[in-house]
Amino acid sequence: MRSILCLILLAWAMPAAAHPARPAFEPAPCAFHDVPDDWATRNRIDCGWLRVPESRGRPDSRMLRLWVAIARADAAERADPILYIHGGPGYATVDYVFPYFPKSQTWPAFRRTRDIVFFDQRGTGRTQPGFCPELSKALQEIQQ
Numbered sequence: 001m002r003s004i005l006c007l008i009l010l011a012w013a014m015p016a017a018a019h020p021a022r023p024a025f026e027p028a029p030c031a032f033h034d035v036p037d038d039w040a041t042r043n044r045i046d047c048g049w050l051r052v053p054e055s056r057g058r059p060d061s062r063m064l065r066l067w068v069a070i071a072r073a074d075a076a077e078r079a080d081p082i083l084y085i086h087g088g089p090g091y092a093t094v095d096y097v098f099p100y101f102p103k104s105q106t107w108p109a110f111r112r113t114r115d116i117v118f119f120d121q122r123g124t125g126r127t128q129p130g131f132c133p134e135l136s137k138a139l140q141e142i143q144q
Contacts, residue, residue: 023052030069033095043102044072047094050119067126069094071101071116081115092125094118 030040030047040047047069055061070081086093098118101107110116120127 023050025050025068026065032098040069046070046072064122065128066122067094067120069098069118071107071111071118073111073113073115075113077113078115079113081117082110084116084118086121092120094120095125 025048027046027048030045032039039045047067049065050068051063051065053061054064073079084093084097086097091097107116
């Protein structure tokens with residue numbers, strides 16, 4: 001729950017005019033590459049969409065859908081979540097960084113007491129709408 005709250009607070013982080021559409025988290029099935037279908041469930045990973053306004057300063061702006069994966073903490077009593085923000089341009093964080101998560105030596109230590117939230121920034125990965133669908137398709141073909 002704290003992770004979802006963190007996502008919503010992130011979406012509201014910058015001041016803006018009143019907006020009738022509110023950010024909301026919509027759970028959805030995880031679909032990671034190169035892992036068994038039940039991998040996300042066994043590893044306590046929740047996926048879904050964070051719906052946010054495109055421009056908080058324009059009440060009539062369209063809603064965007066950011067793709068999110070939350071690695072749940074081991075402890076029942078949790079500290080504030082860690083929000084993983086990828087710095088590369090146009091990189092799909094959830095699909096391309098997240099598969100390395102099980103091999104990491106540092107993430108398990110963080111995950112003992114904190115949820116870790118990964119998300120695809122605007123225009124990347126599964127986030128909708130994408131900035132350049134042609135580029136996304138070309139990158140997928142190269143990686144296969």
